[in-house]
Amino acid sequence: MLSKSSMKSIKLFFLLMDPFCWLGSYSLPPLSFQVEWGEASMIQAERILLRSALKDLYNERFVFLSDSCIPLYNFSYTYDYIMSTSTSFVDSFADTKDGRYNPKMDPVVPVHNWRKGSQWVVLTRKHAEVVLKDKTVLPVFQQYCKRKSLPEFWRDHPLPADGSKEHNCIPDEHYVQTLLAQEGHEAEITRRTLTHTSWDLSASKDRERRGWHPQAYKFSDATPMLIKSIKDIDNVYYETEYRREWCTSKGEPAPCFLFARKFTRPAALRLLDMVNP
Numbered sequence: 001m002l003s004k005s006s007m008k009s010i011k012l013f014f015l016l017m018d019p020f021c022w023l024g025s026y027s028l029p030p031l032s033f034q035v036e037w038g039e040a041s042m043i044q045a046e047r048i049l050l051r052s053a054l055k056d057l058y059n060e061r062f063v064f065l066s067d068s069c070i071p072l073y074n075f076s077y078t079y080d081y082i083m084s085t086s087t088s089f090v091d092s093f094a095d096t097k098d099g100r101y102n103p104k105m106d107p108v109v110p111v112h113n114w115r116k117g118s119q120w121v122v123l124t125r126k127h128a129e130v131v132l133k134d135k136t137v138l139p140v141f142q143q144y145c146k147r148k149s150l151p152e153f154w155r156d157h158p159l160p161a162d163g164s165k166e167h168n169c170i171p172d173e174h175y176v177q178t179l180l181a182q183e184g185h186e187a188e189i190t191r192r193t194l195t196h197t198s199w200d201l202s203a204s205k206d207r208e209r210r211g212w213h214p215q216a217y218k219f220s221d222a223t224p225m226l227i228k229s230i231k232d233i234d235n236v237y238y239e240t241e242y243r244r245e246w247c248t249s250k251g252e253p254a255p256c257f258l259f260a261r262k263f264t265r266p267a268a269l270r271l272l273d274m275v276n277p
C-alpha cells in the first residue's frame, strides 16, 4: 500500500512482512525471501525491503507492518500522526535481566546499548539509512543472538545437548533498537510502537514460554468494543525502566496505536463488514 497525500509529495511507505513465505510491498515487485521466526533472516528481510523503498527519494517514513495487522484509523489521520514528528517510532527499552544479551557481544555492542522492543517500527529516512549501512552490529547479531532450539524446530536442527543452558535471543526484537542506541540516535526516536499487540499470557502450558506469542483475534473477538478498547489506550508502561510513556501527537494527548495485530482473516473480514456494511 503506497499512498501519498494530495497536497505533498512526501510519502509514507508501508513495508509488509509475511513471515510465512514472501515479503513485498504493493509498488515493488514481490521479493521472495524465506524467513524464520526468531532468526537473523528476519533482519535481512527488513533490510531488503528498506533497500528497495529507499530508492524512491520521496519516501520519508518507512512503516513495517505484519500481514496480520489492521489499521485503526483512516489514511489522513495515520499520515498526520506519523509525519507530525521528525522522530522514528521505535519501541525500545533496556532489559538485561532476561538473559538475552550475550556477553560475547562486548565490546562491539556493550551491554549499556542493549535494547529490546517490538520489531514493528516506523523509521525516518535517516534511520532507515543507518539500518541499511550497518556493517558492525549485524554481524555480531548473526553470531551471538540466536534463538534457543525449540521442540517444534528440532526436525531442522540437531537436538541440543542441554536445552536449558542454551542462550536464547530473538534478533528482530533487539536489532533496530540496539543499533540506534549504539549509533547515538536514541534522542531522535519516540520510544514506543504504533502497533498494538496483545501478548498471550495465559494460553501456553509451558510457564517459561508464556507471553512469547501474541494472541490472535478470532472472528468472535472482532467486535467494535475490542477496537475501541485498543484505540482508547493513551499510555504504555515500561516495567523494566519504570517509565510510563504518555502518548502524544503534535504536543497533545493522543491514542498510542494506529495499527493492531494479530487478526485472523475471518476477524479482519468481519471488521471490514462493519465498516462497509
Ligand SMILES: *[C@@H]1O[C@H](CO)[C@@H](O)[C@H](O)[C@H]1NC(C)=O
Binding pocket: 073, 074, 076, 077
Ligand atoms: C479521519 O479520522 C479522523 C479521526 O478518527 C477523523 O477526525 C477525520 O474526520 C477522518 N477523516 C476523513 C477524511 O474521514
